[in-house]
Amino acid sequence: MANGEPAEDRAFHQVLRAAVRRSGLGLERIRYRLAQQGHPLSMATLSLWQSGQRRPERRESLAALAALEGILAVPAGTLSSALGQPRYRGPGPNGQRRVPVEAMWPADPAIPALLRDVDAEDEFLVRLSQQDLVTLGPDGSERSMLVRLVLRATRSGVSTLPIAYASDQPEHSSLLVRPLRHCSVGTVEYLPRQGYLVASLEFDRELARGEVILVEYEVLNRSASGRSVRSERKLRFPVREYFAEVSFHPEAVPARCGWTFYGDEAAERGGELPVDSAHCVRLAVSNAKPGRYSVHWEW
Numbered sequence: 001m002a003n004g005e006p007a008e009d010r011a012f013h014q015v016l017r018a019a020v021r022r023s024g025l026g027l028e029r030i031r032y033r034l035a036q037q038g039h040p041l042s043m044a045t046l047s048l049w050q051s052g053q054r055r056p057e058r059r060e061s062l063a064a065l066a067a068l069e070g071i072l073a074v075p076a077g078t079l080s081s082a083l084g085q086p087r088y089r090g091p092g093p094n095g096q097r098r099v100p101v102e103a104m105w106p107a108d109p110a111i112p113a114l115l116r117d118v119d120a121e122d123e124f125l126v127r128l129s130q131q132d133l134v135t136l137g138p139d140g141s142e143r144s145m146l147v148r149l150v151l152r153a154t155r156s157g158v159s160t161l162p163i164a165y166a167s168d169q170p171e172h173s174s175l176l177v178r179p180l181r182h183c184s185v186g187t188v189e190y191l192p193r194q195g196y197l198v199a200s201l202e203f204d205r206e207l208a209r210g211e212v213i214l215v216e217y218e219v220l221n222r223s224a225s226g227r228s229v230r231s232e233r234k235l236r237f238p239v240r241e242y243f244a245e246v247s248f249h250p251e252a253v254p255a256r257c258g259w260t261f262y263g264d265e266a267a268e269r270g271g272e273l274p275v276d277s278a279h280c281v282r283l284a285v286s287n288a289k290p291g292r293y294s295v296h297w298e299w
Contacts, residue, residue, distance in 0.1 A: 013052035015082040019072040020050065033071045039064035044187040055083065122161055126152040127239040128212070132231070134245065140227035140252040140299065142167070146180075146218045153207035160186065160200050165219045167195030168230065174223040181216035227252070230296035235288060242288035246295050248279040254297035257281045262292040 010018075020030070027046045034041050041064055048054035056062055065079045129150040137143045145165065161183075165175060175197045179185055186200035197219065207213060231246055248254065253275060260270035273281040273295065283295055 010082065011052060012055055012079065012082040013050055016079060017050045019074045019078065023072045025071070030068070030071055034064055034067055037067045039067050042189055044189060048187065122237070124153060124155045124158045125161065125237075126154060127235075127237055128152055129241045130233075130235075130239045130243070132233055132244045133247070134231045134295075135247045136228060136249055136252065137224060138249040138251040139225060140249075141224035142221060142228040142231065143224050144218055144220050145231070147216070148181075149215045150212065151215060152212045153209055156209045157206050159203045159206045161203070161215065163199050163201055163217070164234075165197045167221060167224075168228055174221065176220045176222060178218045178220060179216075180218055182213055183215045183217060185217075227299055229298070230294055232292055232294040234292050235290050237290060239288040240286070242283075242285045242293065244283045244293065244295055246281050246297075248275070248281075250279055252299075253279050254299050257295065257297040259283050260294045260296065261285075262294065263289065 020027070023030075027043055027050075031041060031043055031046060039060070041061070045054065045061075049056065056065060062080070066076065069076055069079050127149065129148075131146075131148040133146040133148070134142060135144045135146075147163070149161075151161070163177070165177070167175065174192075175190060175195070177185055177188065177197060177199050179201065182204045183201045184204070186202045188197070188199040190197050201215065201217060203213060203215065231244065233242070233244060235242070246257075257273040257275055258270060259273055261268050268291075273283065275281055281295060281297070283293065285293065
């Protein structure tokens with residue numbers, strides 16, 4: 001082994017990096033071969049594994065290790081044995097129900113795969129407040145969504161949060177995530193054909209247990225066109241106070257607006273939303289449970 005160190009005394013990322021170097025394969029080629037064998041990992045994930053910033057812990061990632069060992073031509077168990085004991089992944093905040101990521105995107109398998117690759121620690125963050133501020137342009141297209149989150153850590157060391165955005169006009173989208181307060185952008189995956197963006201936000205510090213942080217970021221659509229008909233928030237975890245505001249341009253005000261909450265894919269409740277004198281509609285929900293909150297309108 002490199003540097004004369006036995007594999008069992010080296011960290012996973014060191015073993016992986018050495019195996020990749022000896023194989024002579026680039027990460028793109030490795031990613032392609034994994035995908036051929038039914039293990040769709042992103043380039044960002046492989047890079048983070050090599051650097052030690054992330055490690056495979058989810059079931060799908062662990063299943064990919066055996067295939068990765070074959071691709072890199074190392075003995076079976078070389079990578080999996082270097083992982084050591086798995087880190088504890090606790091229940092949802094306050095023991096409350098959380099929705100599996102696959103259930104939130106049942107028709108879009110690319111999103112769950114990307115979110116799993118982020119491998120963030122969002123289950124250790126209690127959502128005290130979430131605000132979604134959506135702005136539409138004069139052509140009725142969604143130009144931006146500003147998101148403001150107040151989070152409390154349930155364990156020490158939490159420093160990342162995954163985010164996802166899907167455009168309802170993918171053919172006219174060019175998405176950019178812009179950090180605004182107490183965060184920076186880590187990894188980003190953008191699928192232009194589907195209009196999907198998944199990113200990892202890095203907090204400006206590691207949180208101590210019980211510490212609260214305000215995080216603010218904005219998703220910009222730099223080439224939006226075509227009238228949007230809804231804005232939807234998928235909540236995997238409970239949120240104590242959820243607020244959504246959609247701001248319409250004075251030249252493009254819809255005829256009517258409403259909202260619907262979908263739990264377990266069934267519409268549970270909803271109603272009409274008035275457009276005020278500022279051309280805005282607003283939705284406020286206390287103790288919002290996991291599910292899909294849709295604000296929709298007709299032109």
